[in-house]
Amino acid sequence: MRFTASEVATATGGSLTGADVQIDGAGIDSRTIGSGQLFVPIVAERDGHDFIPQALSAGASAYLTSRPPLPDAAASAIEVDDTARALMAVGEAARGRLTGPVVGVTGSVGKTSTKDMLAQVLSTALRTHANERSFNNELGLPITLMGAPDDTEAVVVEMGARGVGHIAMLCDIAHPTVGVVTRVDGVHLEMFGSIGAIAQAKGELIASLPDDGLAVLNVDQDTVIAMAARTTADVIAYGLSPKADVHAEDISVDADLRPTFTLRSPWGSIEVAMSARGRHQVHNALAAASVAGGLGLSVEQIAEGLAGAAISGLRMELTRTDDGVAVLNDSYNANPTSMRAALEGLSGLTEGRKVAVVGVMAEIGDTARAEHLAITARARELGVEVIAVDAPDYGPDARHVADIDGAVTALSDLSAGDAVLVKGSRVAALERVAAALLAAPASR
Known part of the structure; x- marks a missing residue:
């Protein structure tokens, strides 16, 4: 979305130094900043102000700063008190230019995949923009809004949370007209403290909707469908239950x-x-x-979109090695719900040997040991061997290895027709196991 530097200064309450240049989008990483974008230096473990020269060299046309502008830089600078807050303000200004639906998607599990599918479905009828990957926080959301082309007709934004109040803050930026809640599960319990707090946080999206908005809620979870009481917007209930407004039959x-x-x-x-x-x-x-139908798309457009919808990387990616081993890479993240789903997928993949290479399920709180043991037990029920990488909580029925090399060595006797699932929380970075398997020569 195109702004002038003076418009950014007005939106942020900042002071412009330099030419009133055109700005098209924004970024916070000097390594990936695009030509003509606004560079926003974030002060965190590293101070983004130190990378302003690199961002300008890469093509940024202007930058925010809470320091004095660089004296010898040709680019325009907008001085603000706090660059992160200023980015949110510009994001809200970008939202104000959108006239079509803005869909917020949240939930403990499934929000990125839902966002990906929804964007593809809506694009069969509307010029649709969505956040990249999992840009779902107070930095990624305004970047997404600023990145929307000027002719955008619909926007889909994923909303994550680290605690109660975070999604409400995102809604103050995005002002969604449609809200989707996928699930409420014991994910990030270390930060939230309880399932009730997670439900409270996720429901902030539904509470933010306008009277003429639309809430799309998972009827298969009582904690989610109960959020209908938090809005005066229309509600569409979806799920596997026949009582849902939108449901599936004859799944294969x-x-x-x-x-x-x-x-x-x-x-x-x-x-x-x-x-x-x-x-x-x-x-x-x-x-x-449910969202697409609620916005007026036909079932034919919905089916077309779902047939072509690709989801973000490292999620149920299925590849086969040269010697016929199936590698199911679901390593983007892990929690008890998604781990069970991936194991069940693996169990139906082949008649051969099935192995799950698993890493820690992080941030699930005091129940972590019990949850990891339950995953090992479920794997055994499904006939799946478990190789745990630096994750002792999976217990004595799992085979334990110290690192990625140990996992790859433990898989050295796989043969054609066997299948491997690779899954763990982001900190485990188990995609390296999948990469090693796929790079290995045939006839290991």
């Missing part, structure tokens, strides 16, 4: 874990064949279908 999964199902909705029924992998993705597809 092919040999590559791609689901098909019959979509039942107030707007009609249609057969849907998904490109995303995993039976659990049907729930996310129903959320996307």
